[in-house]
Amino acid sequence: MPELPDITVYTERLADKVQGRALQRVKVLHPFLLRTAQPPLPQAEGRRVVGIERLGKRVVLALDNGLFLVIHLMIAGRLRWLPPGGKPPGKISLAVFEFDSGTLVLTEAGTQRRASLHVVADRAALQAMDPGGIDVLTADLATFSERLLHENHTLKRQLTDPRLFSGIGNAYSDEILHRAQLSPILLSKAMQPAQVAQLFDATRAVLTEWTERLRAEAGDWPEKVTAFHPQMAVHGRFGQPCPVCGTPVQRIVHADNETNYCARCQTGGKLLADRALSRLLKASWPKNVDELP
Template sequence: MPELPDITVYVEHLERRLLGRILRKVTLANPFVLRTVQPPLGDAAGRRVVEVRRLGKRIVLALDDERFLVIHLMIAGRLRWRDAGGKAPGKITLASFTFDDGVLYLTEAGSKRRASLHYVAGEAALAALDPGGLDVFALDAAQFAARLAQGNHTVKRALTDPRLFSGIGNSYSDEILHRARLSPFALGARLAPADAARLHEAVKHVLSDWTQRLREETGATFPEKVTAFHDGMAVHGRYGKPCPDCGAPVQRIVYADNEANYCARCQTNGKLLADRALSRLLHDSWPKDIDQLL
């Protein structure tokens, strides 16, 4: 799922191409992507783009008279830009937004249709789509720690909860926790003040660093290869590969539709966290320490 760094770069490129432009037409290739009925989507045609915003992990095209197109890419949704006359992406297209000099396409790979489009009127209607997560860059260490301690959540779950923090998902939470040298299953409410402060700094560093990296990788070209996995990542998507800091193999815990990637030596004092499925299968043979794997 595109997260804060990816969404920020999307927003910056959309501002360059769309700000001040008139939206001529919105076309739905898949009617189920639209999750609102009032105002009718046709009302967007002929309106000028006055702002492009990030709302958590959503992208907002603000139009004249407080009309808002709100795009949530979810897991496999992506945005693609084609200059006027360019070839459309094809069967993966869910919706298209036509301007005089090009077309913005909302696409989604795979068979599951999770990406969504809302068209709403008024700031209050837009605010209703905001899950309420706070911008970590606007928080000081004490405010961050207080937010982290809400509920009895692990730090991994707290970081990725859109009601607590804005724009952080599975990929960058792995990188943040690795940089902070914290177990993904440490409880946010029990973190020592020094650990919470270190985590706060790690959040800001990882998100700002990756935003800048993606800007540089993309350059002037519209971002087409948005992915949750990058070669420069320390642990996310690197199961079994060496940790860049200590060389120990990166570990992984799979749960529900998600996973946590971590370095046992850097983050859990060498302890291997139990994977529910594998630990049940192996019982006493389940290794307890990273050195037992080496």
């Protein structure tokens, strides 16, 4: 799922393309996509775009009649920009937003249709869609600490909770925790103040660095938005060497999510139980990274 760095770059490039321009026509190609009936979508046509915003992991187009178009990409949704006259890709296109400067196309790979489009009437309705997570890049340490310690859950769960923190998902939470050298299963209320500050600094640093990197790589438009990058330290790098200590990166698999971590850097060498594999191996499950074959 595109997270804060990806959505930030999308909004910046989209603002370059359509800020101040009229949205000539919107075509929804799959009926499941549009999740609202009022206001009707045709009210957005012919209106000028007065702003592009990020709402958590959503892209928001603000129109001059007070309406907002809210695009949630979910896991496999992506945005493409086509020059005037460009043809949207076939089966994966869900909607097209036509401007005189080009066409914005919302696509979604795979068969699970999770991406969504909402039309909301005003700023109050838009704010009602906000889960409430803070923007760590503008928050101070005290605010970060209050959110982190509000409930007692694992750090992985806390960082990815949109009610607590805005725009952080599976990929960047792995990178943040590796940078902070903290276990993904450490309970938030077991943290020392120094660890909270360490996590705060790591969160800001990772999100800033990756936003800058993706911004530089995007050029005119971000064409390859993915949760997996070869420059990442641990996310998506199971079995590959940690860039800090060289220990093979480990993982915890649960449902559709995978947590990647370095046992030596983050858990004192302890291997965290994988719900599927550790139960299968039982007594044969290695407890320490040094026991790995």
